[in-house]
Every structure is written in structure tokens, then in C-alpha cells.
Amino acid sequence: MKNRKLILAVCAAMIMSMASCASSSSNADSSKAESSSQTESSSVSESSSVTESSKPDSSELTDNHHKYDNLTAEQIVAKLSLQEKANQMALPQILGLSMDSVKKNCYGGVLSKVTAQTAQEWRSTIDTIQKNAIGSQTGIPIIYGQDQVHGIYVCYNSVIFPHNINMGAANDKELMYKVGQITADESKLCHILWTYSPCVAQSVDPRWGRTYESYGSDLGRITELSTSFTKGLRDGGLIVCAKHFFADGNVKYGTGEQGDIKMLIDRGDATLTDAQADELMKVYKAQIDAGAQTIMISHSSVNGVKMHENKKYIDKLKNELGFKGFIVSDWNSVQNTSAKTYEEQIINSVNAGIDMFMEVDTADEVVSTIVKAVGDGRISQQRVDDAVTRIIRVKLEAGVFSDPMFEKLETKQKDVGSEEYRKVAQQLVEKSMVLVKNDNKTLPLKKGTKVYITGPAADHAQAQCGGWTMEWNASPRREIDGVTTIQKGFEQLAQQNGITVITDKSKAAEADVVLLCVGEQSYAEWNGDTEDLALCGKLGLEGNKEAIKEAKDLGKPTIACIVAGRNVILDEADKKNWDSIVMCYLPGSEGQGVANVLCGNAKFSGTLPSPWYSDIKQIGTNDCWLKKGFGLKYE
16 A cells, blocks of 8 residues: 555656656546555556667567457467466556566556646557557557546547536437547547546435536436447447446445545445345446446445445346446455455455456556466356456457557547537537526626626636546646636637626726636545535635625626536525526536527526535435426526
């Protein structure tokens, strides 16, 4: 269990001492900040591993490139030694992973990147890893995995789509299919073929830090939108990973995982009846039917049993639901299961049905444990063969064997961040905004209106995009390349809409209306777990209170735009004082979509994907301020 500060210090020293090496790094789906052992994403760029000297020569590539031509997955597995099979079950992160190790061990996959790169740099990073994999004695290509949860989030100038909670508010399955295709196209431009998405969690408690990663609380809406997205990804040529199996959004408040980090709700326990479990399993059956090739196990528990050792439900997935793809663990999560030793934890998880292990720093220990356990009968050879056959089958069907170096790869665009793709993202921003109050027809803004824009979320790309943007928990910078903030969007559209934008406080009195932009800090996973859920609470943006007071003191009609990953609790007096309230959720890179709707160029059509509570005491009851599905329209 490594301390993150120590990891960062070591990485910094490595990067400084090996400045001549090519940049290479990675990221994945879950937590990375404070404890490297309890996350699925994380980590700092590993520049020192990918070097020119590590690359195999052309003769090595030629010898191994066609080694498995015209063979089935079963035939390929039959050619592998037990050691080679176990290597396919390992999924290390690139941090600390030398290319010599890739060439020697030929792992099943590689993941994890935190420091953003250009698409060209991404291609170079992954191509180098792949050359070492297929230049190995085993010669099986790797697949590189990353959390493309709302676009290619660690690639400069890529399109950052609104988060899933926005998608739930927009509730447009045709657009979701397009998002899948676009995500696939931009991902292929980076040579990243395996995406850890969609997240199909049902969010039942907005205090959960991953609420914005869910499409909402309605299973029907979740199923329809997520399957449309999966079909778009599949048709676009990606390997899809539905997550997190299962009930990760149904955990109870107060049951959060209590390891090195004390969590309020994340990774907690879901208490389910058989009927409730069956309803949640239907979402995964829909994913299987839509073509999802991989499924990621949840950090959480169901009825007191950690999902990473919950054979009962993994068996249901493979046997009753007929899942033929492979199951991957989450970031180091095997280490939080019940067995007393790491060896026993790995063995139990293999026997529970997990096929590939995201044990990011201990891949070789996973491999040696599997080999030893098969030898002494604690893991059957059949279980290993099944796991590896599933992994190889996914790679074969995805074309990884036939084109490991992406020579036949086709993309619609030549680079990420195209205007065409940004327009789709903007359309989703517009469709996902929810109008919850509009007294005196304050909106849409009329021509000739002078608008004073204030509040900490007005010109704050980091808050606007939320977590999983440039880094896991938050972008390292407030400004992000390729992101148009709400304020900048208004400034761009002001002239054509006949409005005047004022941002100078000394001129605020000249305005006809105040646009108050407030919201939450950027966060991911347990860092977003909250006790108070309040707009001006612990996770509120610094400056929220001051901006709210400023708007009130001006005494002008006020439009409150809330930029947050969930329906936060609002002060009753503020709700009364604001003439209009707009829930923007987390719009992503195209903030001009907010301006477009408020100016009346597009109409409000979004609806609440989950209930909006006025007090935390209402959570879990039928009482709420606004019901799921609520949303006003322009008259």
C-alpha cells in the first residue's frame, strides 16, 4: 500500500532523471488520489519506461505478427503455457512498468494515465507498448484501457461531453448513440481501443460522490441511454466495458469502505432483495445484448459480500445472462476482499469468476499466485483456460490480432476536437439543461438586455467539466484547452443576440438582469461523498455565498445557473429570491450551449433524472422539492 505523496515524489525524480525518454503514461476508471491501493484510475505519468531502446526490431515484429492467424481463441489458448495464460490475466498500470517487462511478460492489457497528452503523443505511447507486446515470445497484442466516461478526458483539445447526469436529463437515445460513435472515433485517434464505460449505476442517494457518473435513478432511462451509447461505441470500433457490476449506486449512506480512507458512502454495501437484484441485473442483460464485450466489477458489496469475491452474482452474469466476454476487476480492489492474505484474495477472486486483474502494482504477484495455485489445485486449469479464452476472444473479435499496430484503423476525423463533434456536444448541453423556475418570464433574455455575469462558476472550466477531466479528481488547472466557459459563451453570442455582457463589478448597477453562476467543486468518487449536500456546504465552490449575497444586494431580476454533479440542496430564501433557476449539471467543454438556451436560440427540454430534495431528511422517502421528470419549458 503506497502513499500517494511518496508515489508522486518518486515519479518526479524518475521523470527529471530520464528527461530524454519518450513520454508514456496512463489512467483508468477509478480512484486515484490519496491511496494508490484503493483506486481504479490514478497515477502520474511514467516517462522513463517507454524508450527507443525498448522497441523490438522489424524482424521480431514480422516473426510474431501472424503467429496466430486463422486460429480460434480456444486454439490460441491451447498453444500457451500456464505462465503465458496467467500473464494474459494481468492488467498493470504503466506507472513503473518497463517496456522490458511488457516484452518479457506480454500482459493481457495496460492501463492508466493522468497527465494529459496530445493525440499524437498518445499514439506514440501506445504503439511503443504494443510493439513490445507483439515482439515478445508470446506475441499476443495488449489492449490499452482508459476511462472515456465523457470524452477522451486526458487528451488535449478533445471534446469533453457533458457528464452522464446531463445525458440522463437530456434523455435522447439517438444523441447518445452519436456520443458513442464520436467517443470511439476520438479514442481511436489516440489508439485507445478499450473504454471503461458506460457506467450503468442507479443513483439512489445524491450524497454519493459518483452521482454525476450515473444517468439518474430511473432504471428504464438508464437502460435505454446506456445501451444506445454502447452500440455507438461498438459500431465505432471500441471494446466496451460496462460498470460497475453491480449495485454500486444502491449502497447505503454510512456503509462506505473503511480502509486507509474513511468513506461516507462510496464502495459501501447495498442491501437487496432478490427482486431488486433481478431488476438491476436486467440493466446488464441489456448491455450484453447491446454488445458490451467486458464488464467491470464494483468496489462495493451486495448483502455484505464484496463484489470482487461474490461468486453468486458473477455466476449469474456468465451463466444465466449468457455473458461471453471477460470480467475485469477494479483498481486494486481485490485487496479489499475478506481473505487474510493477498494470495488468498487473488485465488478467491479468480474462483469467483474474475478473468483479468487490475492489480496495478502487483501484476507479477498476481501471475505467480495463479500459476502456483493451479499447481497445488486451489485454482483449476479449466478456470484459467476459461478466463484466458474469454480475453483472447474479445481481442480477436475486436481485430486486435489482425491489426495490432493500427495500420488499417479508420477514423472519420483527422484529429480530436473537430467542429462537427463539438456541435454534437453543444446540442447535448442545450438538451440537458433543466429549467426549474422562471417567474416573470425572466428567460429567455430579450434583445437589448444588459446582463451582469457573476459567480465562481461563470468562468471556471474546471468546475464546468467536473471530475475525470485531464486528471481523475479534477483538472490541475482552472482553465482547460478547448473548453468554452459559460461566460465566454455569452461573450461569443452577445452581439448576434443583441445583449450586452457586463463582468465588471463596478458597472453591475447598469445591468437589467443578473446571471448568477454558482456550483460545486470538481471531485471524483469518495471525494464527492457529502454529509450536507448543500450548494454552500463543504463541496460548494469558494465564492458561492459572496456571489449570492452580491446578487441579492443588487436587487435586480436574477437568473441562477447551478453547475453541479447532482441536485444540491438550496437555501429556501435563495430559491424565493431567484426569479429563474437553471440546473446546468456538468456541461463539459461547450459552455456556449448554456448561453444559447438562455438567449432563446434553443428551447429548454431537459428534465430531472432524479428527485430534487429540499432537505437531506427527504432522501429515501417520497418527499422532495421537485419530482424526477420535472422540467419547465418556454411558453
